[in-house]
Amino acid sequence: MKNLSPLARIGIKAALLFALFNFLYVLIQPLDLLNQISIYNWLVPGRARLPFADYPESSFNLTLNSLDQMIVSHQIARPKAPDEYRVAHLGDSGVWGYLLKPDQTQAACLSDLKVHTPDGRVVRAYNLGYPKLTVVKDLLILRRALRYQPDLIIWSVSLASLYPGDQLDFTVIRAHYDEVKALIDQYGFNFPEWVQISPPTLWDRSFLGQRRAAADWLRHQMVGITWAATGIDHVMPVFVPPHPTNLLPDDNVLSVNPIQLRETRRFTPDDLALGVIAAGVAEAKALNVPIVIINEPIYRSPNHDLRYNTYYPKWAFDTYREAMVEAARVEGWFYRDLWDAVGSDQFTDTDFHLRAEANCAFAQQLRTALQEFWVSP
Amino acid sequence: MTLAGIALMIGGALIARLIPRWRLELLWVGSLIALFGLQQENGLWGAALPAFTLLLVIGVWVIIQKRPTPEDRLHLGLIIGIGGALTVLSLILSGQPPAETLMVLPAAGLVVLGGLNVGALIRDLPHPEADSARKRFALLGIVGIIGLLAILKLPTLQGAVNSLVQADGADRLIGWVGFSYIAFRLMHVLLDYRIGRVTAVSLRDFTLYSLFFPAIPAGPITRLEQFHKELQRELPTKPLASDEVLQGLVRIGIGLLKKFVLADTLALIALTPNTAAHSSSTAILWLMVYAYALQLFFDFSGYVDIAIGIGRIAGITLPENFKAPYFQRNLTQFWNQWHITLSTWFRLYFFMPFSRVLMSTPLKSQRALVILLAQVATMILIGLWHGAALNFVLWGTWHGVGLWAHKQISDRLRGWDGFVSNRPRLGQLITVGSVIATFHFVAVGWVFFALPNLDLIGHTLAGLIGR
Structure with a gap:
């Protein structure tokens, strides 16, 4: 060492220190702790919906991979008011409110209705939707929502969120590999993709491997200030492409076992990831939190014989609805099929995204579902 | 400047430092390459802007030079050769239509092949002893550079020029990386020349002064006489054992921290047209203004720290640009x-x-x-x-x-x-x-x-x- 130049000595010492730091980092995993901490609900208000951004710079928002950090920066993480009946609303981009402002989402509209429970509490709904069609993601969010004393959970699903083969190909879910693995082991989910997903390596657990996640944590706190100042969390495009009306002249459905389905032309409960919903219901039930399951509204083409929309051929969606009713009956779920509760002229760019007014009108249907649940859970 | 670009520059400076005999030649070639590599424009402009910058630098040197030496002639030939090759390479890499590239290739090939001989022509270049004629050229050069800066800074003028070259040019702004700094170095030389204060330097040293690669993107605006002294400075024989390289690396580390951690983080809450338009809280606005002030400082001084650090590794001390x-x-x-x-x-x-x-x-x-x-x-x-x-x-x-x-x-x-x-x-x-x-x-x-x-x-x- 003495014969080395100062530069080489410093280089070797720096490399050794850095290696030691990374070793300790792998052991301690400080990001897990850091992701429980947030300036939201403390220095700045909590967010009305989970962080997600197509255009981070202009929307004062960014897409995170840590669900823990997402939930602690959400309004639901603040203390519950004494007269509050806390409702957590899970679902996809339709629930999150893509192309809508935070105060135009279904949860916001439901809160605005100021619904009173039979015991006099006021319903306060929290938007925990996230723009991805997978119920595993909903289950992970549900498990975190349960930390914040919800009185009830509304879980909006659709056929596309229940394809077993499409549950895991999503960065946020891959970032929670250990938790998903534990759930699969506990509940015996059968996801064909699971074998293709690799567990996190030593590199993934090191500081170098997690540098992006660490930077995202910091960025998320910083944009909290500009978000609080502007109230903007989603960039509205000047032009929204019209809803596609030229549907393909076929009745194919993507993403599910096509050979088997082509033969049977029927969805059964076994063809859907209903075990995930059952797991969510069980976890919530353990804490005495009931779940209302909603089959969310979809666009229905008025002039196509084979398809309802770009996602669903009629045979697939109709048999899915039957399968959901059957599963709800067998499992004892409180289930409402609101697939046609919104007129087809009330959709924006996709088969699930509603206009602001339609969202608030749909919130009244959610209120009805809640009132029915209170009468007959 | 990206992290990869910075790493390449550090590598280039280190290589040059490790080969003392060829240090200045390597830095010079590196600067020519960086001039082309740093341009963010694609297509014709991506090749034309650095080529034009080279011509401008040669033009200014021709005005201020006393009498070219054989070494200057060799370097002129090399500049034309290397510059021609880099121009062609830029055109190819920027995805110009093959037909256009093929049209350019034979001509550029001739330039590359003939480049070394072109240097001989400089013997016949006019270098009038009459100062008045040269001073008129210098004035013309200053006016020309100011005109170029005006085109670069005025979107309307830039659009008009760009529309002559590209169909959608009027709506696009051209990014001429580093020209604001290069122009001010050249103007300093021409202005000093007009008052008889300029140092006569070789073409290689002048090109290196104008285009020294760490200082292309964000300065500093060095002075010719200072830079020339740096080029002539004796360096320790064992570069890796010297404090200078270590100091350079530390300075680069500080610059990276300032630019990529502090400035980029502060940018998230800094004042922008978007945040200003949607904010009305006095406290938040002040916070945004403070963040912008600090972001600007860390961003700019971070870049300069990196440039100074790379310069130190290369054995050239660049002037400080920010002192608290x-x-x-x-x-x-x-x-x-x-x-x-x-x-x-x-x-x-x-x-x-x-x-x-x-x-x-x-x-x-x-x-x-x-x-x-x-x-x-x-x-x-x-x-x-x-x-x-x-x-x-x-x-x-x-x-x-x-x-x-x-x-x-x-x-x-x-x-x-x-x-x-x-x-x-x-x-x-x-x-x-x-x-x-x-x-x-x-x-x-x-x-x-x-x-x-x-x-x-x-x-x-x-x-x-x-x-």
């Missing part, structure tokens, strides 16, 4: 420590001559007015150097008037110096207060700098005072 500017007691001191090489340039080549001109007019009896006009005009020009827009004029005016006001106030308060110096506590209190006041004056000035239109500026300034 936000800890200065008054605006004059701030401008002595903020973007030092640019403000020195304007002081030497505009403020002083312009003040002399004004003092030779009937205005000379009104000294305060002369200073006001010279300060405001200088600061407006510094503003326009950043971009030809009204907000930069306002920013320049804000600082020009501020500098003038500081001069007037400090002249009137000079009598109090003795009183304060006998009371150290009071002196400390005044120092702290002055630093805070100066920082806030500069920070509010950044509102003009950051926001492009008057409505937003008005909205933000009103928000800052709670209205």
